[in-house]
Amino acid sequence: MKFIHTSDWHIGRQLHNQSLLDDQRYVLQQIIEIAKEQDVDALIIAGDIYDRSVPPASAVALLDEVLNTLVNELKISVIMIAGNHDGHERLGFASRQMQDSGLHIIGPLSASLNPIELKGKQGNAMFYPLPYADPATVRHVFECEVSTHEEAMIKLLEQVTEHDAKELPKVVISHCFLDGGSESDSERPISIGGADKISPSLFSDYQYTALGHLHGPQYKGSEQIRYSGSPLKYSFSEQNQKKSVTLVEFDSTGKADISLLPLYGKRDVRIVEGLLSDILVAGQTDPNRDDYLMVRLLDKSAILDAMGKLRAVYPNVLHLERTGLMAQNQQLDIGKEHIKKGELDMFSDFFSQVYGESLTEKQHSAIVDTIDSLHKGEQA
Amino acid sequence: MKFIHTSDWHIGRQLHNQSLLDDQRYVLQQIIEIAKEQDVDALIIAGDIYDRSVPPASAVALLDEVLNTLVNELKISVIMIAGNHDGHERLGFASRQMQDSGLHIIGPLSASLNPIELKGKQGNAMFYPLPYADPATVRHVFECEVSTHEEAMIKLLEQVTEHDAKELPKVVISHCFLDGGSESDSERPISIGGADKISPSLFSDYQYTALGHLHGPQYKGSEQIRYSGSPLKYSFSEQNQKKSVTLVEFDSTGKADISLLPLYGKRDVRIVEGLLSDILVAGQTDPNRDDYLMVRLLDKSAILDAMGKLRAVYPNVLHLERTGLMAQNQQLDIGKEHIKKGELDMFSDFFSQVYGESLTEKQHSAIVDTIDSLHKGEQA
Incomplete structure (x- = not known):
């Protein structure tokens, strides 16, 4: 059998x-x-x-x-x-x-x-x-x-x-x-x-x-x-x-x-990562231009019609990730998140990022006092 | 074969x-x-x-x-x-x-x-x-x-x-x-x-x-x-x-x-027409109460929850037509339709309904003249 x-x-x-x-x-x-x-x-x-x-x-x-x-x-x-x-x-x-x-x-x-x-x-x-x-x-x-x-x-x-x-x-x-x-x-x-x-x-x-x-x-x-x-x-x-x-x-x-x-697919399914200009140049001589692609662009600046430019070379780009921009955006998002947090959390995050360690108990109560007195100043 | x-x-x-x-x-x-x-x-x-x-x-x-x-x-x-x-x-x-x-x-x-x-x-x-x-x-x-x-x-x-x-x-x-x-x-x-x-x-x-x-x-x-x-x-x-x-x-x-x-269906599909009270009485002794029914109610007055009352006797009433009420409504609708028509059309409809024949050419021009002079009177 x-x-x-x-x-x-x-x-x-x-x-x-x-x-x-x-x-x-x-x-x-x-x-x-x-x-x-x-x-x-x-x-x-x-x-x-x-x-x-x-x-x-x-x-x-x-x-x-x-x-x-x-x-x-x-x-x-x-x-x-x-x-x-x-x-x-x-x-x-x-x-x-x-x-x-x-x-x-x-x-x-x-x-x-x-x-x-x-x-x-x-x-x-x-x-x-x-x-x-x-x-x-x-x-x-x-x-x-x-x-x-x-x-x-x-x-x-x-x-x-x-x-x-x-x-x-x-x-x-x-x-x-x-x-x-x-x-x-x-x-x-x-x-x-x-x-x-x-x-x-x-x-x-x-x-x-x-x-x-x-x-x-x-x-x-x-x-x-x-x-x-x-x-x-x-x-x-x-x-x-x-x-x-x-x-x-x-x-x-x-x-x-x-x-x-x-088994060999009619078109491969793969991810291409790089700067737009590099990808476009490489694409000119790519024998597998019909593959189904996900493109991760590392460019950090805005690009007009990136998908259109890519598809002129790789007709089957199915998904585009602006990895370069996303890295920046993620930082922005983190910034927004911080604003939502209270001042104490923000300061202790900042402190631990800069010093690589958490606030001691003494430092913690010092900063709580400072923030308190600042708030009292606001209300006065 | x-x-x-x-x-x-x-x-x-x-x-x-x-x-x-x-x-x-x-x-x-x-x-x-x-x-x-x-x-x-x-x-x-x-x-x-x-x-x-x-x-x-x-x-x-x-x-x-x-x-x-x-x-x-x-x-x-x-x-x-x-x-x-x-x-x-x-x-x-x-x-x-x-x-x-x-x-x-x-x-x-x-x-x-x-x-x-x-x-x-x-x-x-x-x-x-x-x-x-x-x-x-x-x-x-x-x-x-x-x-x-x-x-x-x-x-x-x-x-x-x-x-x-x-x-x-x-x-x-x-x-x-x-x-x-x-x-x-x-x-x-x-x-x-x-x-x-x-x-x-x-x-x-x-x-x-x-x-x-x-x-x-x-x-x-x-x-x-x-x-x-x-x-x-x-x-x-x-x-x-x-x-x-x-x-x-x-x-x-x-x-x-x-x-x-x-071939005999498990339940028949049929139309029942009558006054609600008559249908409910007849339903009590109807051996085929499970049939799929369309009910045409001839009652001319409003009835509270007619479907609920019917389904208490005929559980598979699928559609209810208020034929009695509709007849009145249709007359109202016809009335509204007539208002939209011009006076000439309305009069010739009325004439042919009463006399069973259309306006002659002579009658037609007489009524046109009459309507015209009435309109002129309005404008004066």
């Missing part, structure tokens, strides 16, 4: 109001090419297929196209689960009428486990797709008491562990946040301030765990408990990530042989 | 802000029962599956349930086309992965004809699903010149007529407005003030034409060119319609034997 693990396609997503549909089509085409070249048996998408529960019609049409190529033309089975961005009912519509075609879409969580045995050219494997489900949903579906994401996952995995896979390798597919995982700016928190982290050790008994949610490729606990990461950079915080799909192949003992196959 | 023709399910629709999902589940269950009892080979839904392009998730879940019963449990093939209410890309998602299951969803129009040969226990038939498409879409898909809905349909039917059905009966499925068809208040016009009507004669060569759009069951041109109508009353204008599905069976010569099988 040889399969590709990918996740977090977020089809229909925008980057600073720029549609990424062309970029998504481009990189999904690469995934199709890899699947073809590697002659894989299956492709697993571990959630966040779309960017939101009601994706634009163009995103639906793109996914339809990609699935048709994979499933109908290349005869590659596809298993996908709903992530925390997906609309579970919408994504799962008519999935029971698709499964014989080799397309397995798991939308809403159901109480009965849905193991999928896929045939491989070199042996079969048993897949356990677990769509994203918060503790409330698990409570409702299983009529049980769970309050954290970890307890909910323990509940879901009970069935997986009990299931007889007839000695086949077990592959769990899940969309969750493993404790210790590295976040990017483009993931939507699973829980705001809640207990959303799950211990990687829950998955240590399975031959492979295909995870979705975190956008940087990484593993936690052990090598076969793994996030594939998103196929594209969905925030500037990901500028240094190398995007890839994960190729997994089980050997005859059921051990997973894992490799990362790189 | 024996099949049910239905259309315009409009799942997710509301009636005066009242969700009809329970009513839709109830009547769709009846359709399933009929399909089972009649042991049909197929069920055809001629468009407007959902009420809008982005249906609520609960509507998606209901349709998923119904299709699972029909296709997976009862092994009845289902063909459905997008209507003018449906989102074509959304509805058509992954349809190529479903068709082997017996579920055929035709969302966007494509240039290649998509004939579906269905196997029947008593002979096969060839179905031609034509999703709703306006002239602009047909122009775009076929790169041809059509400007009216009729020209667009002629273009679509060319392929159907040319297709070799191997002597099987041809069934066209379409969502359109046939010239002479009777409308209800609940259809969304296909074109506002445009040329949206299609001659029924375009369909006269086919053994059956399963139409959707109009909500009352009816045929145009000949018996086998037919609207099934919606399964539920979606406006009070339909209070006297008898809802049904159309059962079609081809005999050995390919002639369609057609019958209407009635």
Whole structure:
């Protein structure tokens, strides 16, 4: 059994109001090419297929196209689960009428486990797709008491562990946040301030765990408990990530042989920092002028239409930060903050900035007296 | 070949802000029962599956349930086309992965004809699903010149007529407005003030034409060119319609034997007219108090909380018209209208109402002179 693990396609997503549909089509085409070249048996998408529960019609049409190529033309089975961005009912519509075609879409969580045995050219494997489900949903579906994401996952995995896979390798597919995982700016928190982290050790008994949610490729606990990461950079915080799909192949003992196959965006997503004049000069000979850029201008003076000037050279500047001006503004802001404080606080801030130490008790009471007498003078 | 023709399910629709999902589940269950009892080979839904392009998730879940019963449990093939209410890309998602299951969803129009040969226990038939498409879409898909809905349909039917059905009966499925068809208040016009009507004669060569759009069951041109109508009353204008599905069976010569099988809503949709006191008394013994009602009160005096009083007896009064008060108000309005008109118009209106005929030319100039001299008197 040889399969590709990918996740977090977020089809229909925008980057600073720029549609990424062309970029998504481009990189999904690469995934199709890899699947073809590697002659894989299956492709697993571990959630966040779309960017939101009601994706634009163009995103639906793109996914339809990609699935048709994979499933109908290349005869590659596809298993996908709903992530925390997906609309579970919408994504799962008519999935029971698709499964014989080799397309397995798991939308809403159901109480009965849905193991999928896929045939491989070199042996079969048993897949356990677990769509994203918060503790409330698990409570409702299983009529049980769970309050954290970890307890909910323990509940879901009970069935997986009990299931007889007839000695086949077990592959769990899940969309969750493993404790210790590295976040990017483009993931939507699973829980705001809640207990959303799950211990990687829950998955240590399975031959492979295909995870979705975190956008940087990484593993936690052990090598076969793994996030594939998103196929594209969905925030500037990901500028240094190398995007890839994960190729997994089980050997005859059921051990997973894992490799990362790189993906190349049609346009890179990166940050450029410098003085406007330097950036404009460098841009003239930059072979990647179409990249999506965030520009941090270090100039300290006002610039007329900086965005217009930058876009004449880099047409896809999506965001501009006046880092130079901001430094000054931040100082101004601090000034304003100080005015709001009382005189005592202002003086002790000033004192500690100049002397590097706080007022002694004696100094403190001296300054309190001085301020008091000044106020009395005002009132007189 | 024996099949049910239905259309315009409009799942997710509301009636005066009242969700009809329970009513839709109830009547769709009846359709399933009929399909089972009649042991049909197929069920055809001629468009407007959902009420809008982005249906609520609960509507998606209901349709998923119904299709699972029909296709997976009862092994009845289902063909459905997008209507003018449906989102074509959304509805058509992954349809190529479903068709082997017996579920055929035709969302966007494509240039290649998509004939579906269905196997029947008593002979096969060839179905031609034509999703709703306006002239602009047909122009775009076929790169041809059509400007009216009729020209667009002629273009679509060319392929159907040319297709070799191997002597099987041809069934066209379409969502359109046939010239002479009777409308209800609940259809969304296909074109506002445009040329949206299609001659029924375009369909006269086919053994059956399963139409959707109009909500009352009816045929145009000949018996086998037919609207099934919606399964539920979606406006009070339909209070006297008898809802049904159309059962079609081809005999050995390919002639369609057609019958209407009635559907019964969980609650009827009807209009009650009378004095409040009479309605309240009658309501006490009304066995159908849960019906969805529009009440027309004939009382001419103000009534405190008429809706509250009515709902104590009829809990599902959805709309209240104060017909009695309105009649008075309309007279007032007419009075105001008259004041805006000139004296000449007012007099000729009055004259024709009293005498039942218009002013003669002589009378007309006499009154003009009179009004003129009156005005001169004013100015003097």
